[in-house]
Amino acid sequence: MTSPARTFAVENKLGKIAREPGGRRPEDAIRAAEGKVEGLRGSSTASLVEKAEQMGALAAKGRAENDSSAFDGIYDISNAIYGLAGAFGLTALAEAAFSLCDLTDHFRTGAPASWPAIDVHVDGIRLLASLGEKAGAAGAESILDGLRRVRNRVLPA
Amino acid sequence: MSQGFGKSERVNLSTAEILLACGDLQGLNILCEMFAGFGVNAPRRCQSLVECKAVVQERAINLMVIDSALSDAEGYEFISWLRRAELDPNSFAPVILLTGHTRPSQVFRGRDAGASFVVAKPAAPAVMMQRIIWLMNDQRKFVSSPGYCGPDRRVKALGPPVGMKGRRHDDLSAEVGIAKTPNLEQNEIDALFNPKAVA
Numbered sequence: 001m002t003s004p005a006r007t008f009a010v011e012n013k014l015g016k017i018a019r020e021p022g023g024r025r026p027e028d029a030i031r032a033a034e035g036k037v038e039g040l041r042g043s044s045t046a047s048l049v050e051k052a053e054q055m056g057a058l059a060a061k062g063r064a065e066n067d068s069s070a071f072d073g074i075y076d077i078s079n080a081i082y083g084l085a086g087a088f089g090l091t092a093l094a095e096a097a098f099s100l101c102d103l104t105d106h107f108r109t110g111a112p113a114s115w116p117a118i119d120v121h122v123d124g125i126r127l128l129a130s131l132g133e134k135a136g137a138a139g140a141e142s143i144l145d146g147l148r149r150v151r152n153r154v155l156p157a
Numbered sequence: 158m159s160q161g162f163g164k165s166e167r168v169n170l171s172t173a174e175i176l177l178a179c180g181d182l183q184g185l186n187i188l189c190e191m192f193a194g195f196g197v198n199a200p201r202r203c204q205s206l207v208e209c210k211a212v213v214q215e216r217a218i219n220l221m222v223i224d225s226a227l228s229d230a231e232g233y234e235f236i237s238w239l240r241r242a243e244l245d246p247n248s249f250a251p252v253i254l255l256t257g258h259t260r261p262s263q264v265f266r267g268r269d270a271g272a273s274f275v276v277a278k279p280a281a282p283a284v285m286m287q288r289i290i291w292l293m294n295d296q297r298k299f300v301s302s303p304g305y306c307g308p309d310r311r312v313k314a315l316g317p318p319v320g321m322k323g324r325r326h327d328d329l330s331a332e333v334g335i336a337k338t339p340n341l342e343q344n345e346i347d348a349l350f351n352p353k354a355v356a
Contacts, residue, residue: 005302007309010249014173014219015293023169024196026286033194033282037187047183079226079257080181086279087187094279101258 037087044084045132048093051077051084052122052129059122063115071108074118075101081125092140093128096121099151106155117154121147168290170197176212178203178232179224179255188222188255191282195289206230213239213247220292222285225256225267233263233270240271240306249299251292251308255280271307 024032055077062070082097100121107113124143128135175192177200179185185202192200201218203209205228212218221239223232232254242248254272256263267275273295274288297309 005300005305007298007300010299011246012293012295013217013246014251014289015295017173017219018168018170018289018293020169020172022171023167025167026290029168029195030282030286031194032196033191033286036190036194037282040183040187040190044183044187075258076180076226080184083181083184083224083257083278084187098258105258105260 041088044088048081048084048090048129048132051081052126055081056122056126059115059118063119066113068108068113071104071113074122075104075108078104078125081129085129090128090132090135092135092144093125095144096125096128096147099147100125102155103151114154117150120150168195168286168293170195170289173197173219174217175200176203176209176218176221176223177201178209178222178227178235180204180226180228181224184224188224191285192222194282195286204228206235209235210238213242213244218247218250220289221250221252223252223254223272225254225259225263233266236267236270236272236307251295253285253288253292268310269305271305273308 055074058070058073058077061067062074078097078100082094082101085091085093085097100118103114103117103121107118124147128140128143131140170192175197177185177188177192179188182204185204189200189202201212201216203212207229209221209223209227213221223235225232227235236252236254239252240248251273252271253274253276254267254270255276255278256267257278259277273292276284276288295308300307300309
């Protein structure tokens with residue numbers, strides 16, 4: 001027989017502190033936060049390009065040495081790109097990065113690796129990262145369409 | 158979601174101790190700027206599991222926002238450790254887990270690690286503020302059991318699943334017992350809906 005769960009009340013200190021006099025109205029706080037985050041758009045865009053290049057180098061090395069441990073690094077960078085791109089509304093880049101996360105996660109858990117599938121994703125991400133907000137007008141949808149087809153061919157439904 | 162907060166009410170996080178953790182420096186900068194906009198002064202910034210552990214062992218924290226990807230471990234690992242670390246009050250503090258790409262095996266991992274809330278990226282400031290307000294009003298009890306340690310995962314008080322006996326000592330039976338007092342008369346029921354001033 002398993003031992004029973006013990007339940008107990010805990011003081012909500014966050015609620016107590018956040019209700020102290022002063023502070024901001026939630027909508028003002030949200031507006032201020034959006035402004036502050038927007039101030040990082042330039043450095044974040046530069047960081048996305050940097051990360052995409054870093055990922056390209058990692059993938060090239062992994063392919064040359066047929067080293068499946070490279071998938072861990074590619075996954076981590078791709079996951080970081082997904083988070084950053086999403087924060088600034090770069091939806092095409094975020095989708096491409098998410099797709100690469102799916103692939104690398106699949107390969108690192110023992111499935112036979114397809115380096116061409118990785119390469120096409122890395123190239124697509126590098127292109128979308130360098131285009132930044134202009135990606136939509138530059139045909140991001142056709143890039144994504146190609147990546148979706150590659151992903152669907154490699155990953156089991 | 159905005160329980161307990163009207164238009165004129167305010168959120169004061171200026172004296173709150175907040176821990177923000179993300180393995181990616183740029184991601185951490187975004188979190189810090191977001192919380193600066195919320196009025197947070199000097200949050201504790203961490204990129205690694207080691208740094209997170211050091212901070213919670215050193216001071217009382219009122220809210221933690223932990224990315225699932227730390228530089229040396231996964232955020233889940235820190236939350237599981239924290240909940241069982243017996244660091245009062247930090248082991249019981251609210252924790253928001255931020256997730257990026259989520260593997261199928263990890264979908265329930267955040268919840269099972271003991272996070273108060275799991276927020277999927279991209280986490281817009283409006284979403285984060287909603288979650289903070291929800292946590293300010295959170296009255297859930299804390300559960301400690303061999304398989305789980307953290308806030309009660311039953312957000313809605315619906316009782317145990319249909320056909321199952323509850324595991325908690327205060328879970329009520331689904332069987333309705335025999336009435337111990339006489340039924341109310343119709344005029345007594347009507348009076349409940351039409352209260353009248355008493356002279």
